[in-house]
Amino acid sequence: MKKKAVFCWSGGKDSSYCLHKVLEEGEYEVCYLLTTISGQFNRISMHGVREELLQKQVAEIGIPLLKVTVSQGTNDDYEKQMEAVLLQAKSEGIEHVIFGDIFLEDLRVYREDNLAKVGMTGVFPLWKMDTKKLVDDFINKGFKTITCCINDEHLDETWVGKNIDAAFVRDLPAAVDACGENGEFHTFCYAGPIFKNDISFEIGEKVYRPLVITTDDVCAVPASKTKGFWFCDLLLKGN
Secondary structure, three states, X not given: OOEEEXXXXXXXXXXXXXXXXXHHHOOEEEEEEEEEEEOOOOEEOOOOOEHHHHHHHHHHHOOOEEEEXXXXXXXXXXXXXXXXHHHHHHOOOOOEEEOOOOOOHHHHHHHHHHHHHOOOEEEOOOOOOOHHHHHHHHHHOOOEEEEEEEEOOOOOHHHOOXXXXXXXXXXXXXXXXXXXXXXXEEEEEEEOOOOOOOOOEEEEEEEEEEOOOOOOEOOOOOOOOOOEEEEEEEEEOOO
């Protein structure tokens, strides 16, 4: 019998690759996708992707969505909302939560500590994978994704709104991880083997948002040279 799980879905390439791997291997039954939404903007947290594009992804994947809506943008608010949603899932016999994290040790410990509070277990199928090999395999499997958020410590605005292909990976600065695992960039995946149909969208305006750090900000970046983020607004075609 497969183990029941919730899959933490960001809408980007690592989530997409990880979900594909989990579905192919068949050890887990993915009962729900779980996404954190900014209540203020109705967009995926950090990625800045509109909720209607998320809903389109979910429809094309065919797995129900659970949402954690964060309005205050603090760790306390996030953790309370996440705990409530996970307890709901646990009441349905779901005991595992799957993440697409690759090598951030502190983040894994944070996730596992919070899961322990509700008696659930974290699963990390991509853990310690070579990120260059991962992104190459992602491209080779026919996935398509576009950068929707860029950290200006690592890349300039010309990198936002770019499709990730072999040329993108080749041209990345040496200090930038091939999967953006250190937060250098975030993506929106719109095609690939997990989707029944490709997702049609248009590229809107590019917006720069300065980094605002509070002591308990969910999205706070550790001491760095980050001044802000470039976002590329993506618009679902037909809307």
